[in-house]
Amino acid sequence: MTTEPHLFVIFGATGDLNRRKLLPALYEITQQENAPDFAILGTSRSKLSDKDFDKLVRESLVEFAGVSKKDADHWLEGKLHYQSLTQENDPYEELVKRVHALEKEHKLKGNTVYYLSLPPQVFPKVIEGLGKSGANDGDGWTRLVVEKPFGQDLASAKTLNDLVHSHFKEDQVYRIDHYLGKETVQNMLAFRFANSLFEPLWNRDRIDRVEITVAESLGVEERAGYYDKSGALRDMIQNHLTQLLTVIGMDVPAGFNANAIRAEKLKVLKAIRPLQDEDIIYAQYAEGETNGKKVKGYLKEDGVDTKSKTPTYVAARLHIDNWRWQGVPFYLRTGKRLESKLTEIAIVFHCAPISLFEGGADGDPATGNGVPQDVLRINVAPEQGVEMLFNIKKPGQGMILQRQRLAFDYDEVFGKLPDAYTALLFDVMEGDRTLFVGADEVEASWEIYDPVLNREHEMHTYPSGSWGPTKAREFIEDWETGGE
Numbered sequence: 001m002t003t004e005p006h007l008f009v010i011f012g013a014t015g016d017l018n019r020r021k022l023l024p025a026l027y028e029i030t031q032q033e034n035a036p037d038f039a040i041l042g043t044s045r046s047k048l049s050d051k052d053f054d055k056l057v058r059e060s061l062v063e064f065a066g067v068s069k070k071d072a073d074h075w076l077e078g079k080l081h082y083q084s085l086t087q088e089n090d091p092y093e094e095l096v097k098r099v100h101a102l103e104k105e106h107k108l109k110g111n112t113v114y115y116l117s118l119p120p121q122v123f124p125k126v127i128e129g130l131g132k133s134g135a136n137d138g139d140g141w142t143r144l145v146v147e148k149p150f151g152q153d154l155a156s157a158k159t160l161n162d163l164v165h166s167h168f169k170e171d172q173v174y175r176i177d178h179y180l181g182k183e184t185v186q187n188m189l190a191f192r193f194a195n196s197l198f199e200p201l202w203n204r205d206r207i208d209r210v211e212i213t214v215a216e217s218l219g220v221e222e223r224a225g226y227y228d229k230s231g232a233l234r235d236m237i238q239n240h241l242t243q244l245l246t247v248i249g250m251d252v253p254a255g256f257n258a259n260a261i262r263a264e265k266l267k268v269l270k271a272i273r274p275l276q277d278e279d280i281i282y283a284q285y286a287e288g289e290t291n292g293k294k295v296k297g298y299l300k301e302d303g304v305d306t307k308s309k310t311p312t313y314v315a316a317r318l319h320i321d322n323w324r325w326q327g328v329p330f331y332l333r334t335g336k337r338l339e340s341k342l343t344e345i346a347i348v349f350h351c352a353p354i355s356l357f358e359g360g361a362d363g364d365p366a367t368g369n370g371v372p373q374d375v376l377r378i379n380v381a382p383e384q385g386v387e388m389l390f391n392i393k394k395p396g397q398g399m400i401l402q403r404q405r406l407a408f409d410y411d412e413v414f415g416k417l418p419d420a421y422t423a424l425l426f427d428v429m430e431g432d433r434t435l436f437v438g439a440d441e442v443e444a445s446w447e448i449y450d451p452v453l454n455r456e457h458e459m460h461t462y463p464s465g466s467w468g469p470t471k472a473r474e475f476i477e478d479w480e481t482g483g484e
């Protein structure tokens with residue numbers, strides 16, 4: 001695939017995501033060999049001139065991409081533009097006119113990316129505005145990138161998909177889940193499908209359970225207003241953790257292309273049993289200590305309703321009703337204000353069918369009682385790589401077992417990895433939709449969680465700086481602690 005010249009239009013150009021992630025990613029892309037030819041048009045309601053926007057871009061590159069001031073000052077010279085959305089008459093018509101004019105000016109062949117880095121409640125207005133104003137009438141291609149969250153439940157996701165499809169074809173749409181752009185997650189496809197070693201083990205005959213964990217040490221910070229209406233289930237589990245599940249759970253695709261991969265991801269989503277109350281635990285962080293600092297509980301955070309029932313921690317047990325996974329629970333857990341930041345996937349294998357050994361103490365609770373299970377651990381962040389945890393004989397008298405690791409670490413081999421947004425934005429420019437989420441996937445994912453979304457539920461608490469509520473540790477037989 002190759003990239004063609006295009007105009008990259010960023011809605012939400014003054015926002016946090018654009019400044020911290022999109023602009024640094026676009027900068028990185030221009031540093032690659034055969035860098036694509038593009039110009040940028042930023043837009044939002046703020047009244048900025050082209051010159052103000054130019055300054056915002058260059059300052060963002062220095063602050064968030066570590067680019068020197070000199071390099072930032074010369075980046076995409078003459079190719080940074082801005083248009084505010086405040087005109088009295090139809091702002092989208094004005095915008096699309098400007099898009100077409102800039103495409104002519106920079107000889108971009110009428111190709112356009114529209115990136116919606118906007119508060120989700122604004123998506124419908126902008127999609128409709130673009131559709132009605134002839135965004136699709138350029139001489140080249142038009143692509144629409146939509147940030148998360150895509151809907152708040154099944155009904156709203158369907159409504160949003162219907163609206164998108166009334167103005168754009170599905171193959172023009174790129175729904176972002178930035179977890180899919182992480183190198184370690186993309187590596188799962190290589191790991192599973194480029195090695196013949198694992199596929200015969202990748203099923204209920206050999207695997208006891210799968211645990212997917214995304215732990216954050218931060219609290220809600222400045223996002224309290226948004227977060228209190230969303231919470232861990234909507235903000236993390238339904239999208240990021242469920243997408244990680246699909247990469248682990250999917251069958252071997254017919255080919256390495258977007259359609260084949262997305263078809264298999266969809267099949268696994270469709271096979272997941274809709275969630276029941278007994279398969280989910282909710283909790284909120286209470287006061288505690290993180291990084292040596294005392295912090296307040298969720299209900300005392302500014303912008304959070306003091307009687308809020310929004311979970312900051314969710315642990316869910318999913319069952320996949322297909323031949324590969326019948327009887328293998330997939331545990332998904334995520335929380336804010338946990339002890340440390342960590343994203344990992346643990347594939348826990350069955351115990352040996354007959355135990356010849358008594359196990360061995362060695363200070364590791366998992367080895368204290370019987371022989372520990374083998375674990376394949378995929379480290380997504382902050383460590384990045386793959387580890388196999390297995391049993392060895394500890395040297396010395398007696399047959400004392402000890403768990404050891406066989407590890408591959410990305411940092412050691414390749415140094416710093418590209419940010420997920422760099423990979424995803426480049427894919428948008430190339431027109432490769434493999435790592436983006438399809439309309440049917442989004443809806444199938446909401447279908448899993450819809451039954452419990454608006455139900456009354458028990459709310460547990462956990463001290464800030466801990467590993468979550470005790471109840472969740474009873475619920476998930478943690479591979480590391482052996483459930484203790």
Ligand SMILES: NC(=O)c1ccc[n+]([C@@H]2O[C@H](COP(=O)([O-])OP(=O)(O)OC[C@H]3O[C@@H](n4cnc5c(N)ncnc54)[C@H](OP(=O)(O)O)[C@@H]3O)[C@@H](O)[C@H]2O)c1
Nearest residue numbers: 012013014015016017044045046117118120122147148149
């Ligand atoms: N920040 C992150 O790390 C992050 C990570 C993952 C996903 N996301 C997603 O990315 C999107 C943007 O997040 P953000 O953190 O950048 O939000 P943000 O900092 O609040 O920025 C929102 C942007 O949208 C513009 N905007 C707001 N209302 C608008 C309207 N009615 N019409 C046109 N423009 C409008 C704002 O500018 P004006 O006020 O000038 O219009 C601003 O540029 C959200 O969907 C979020 O869920 C963010």
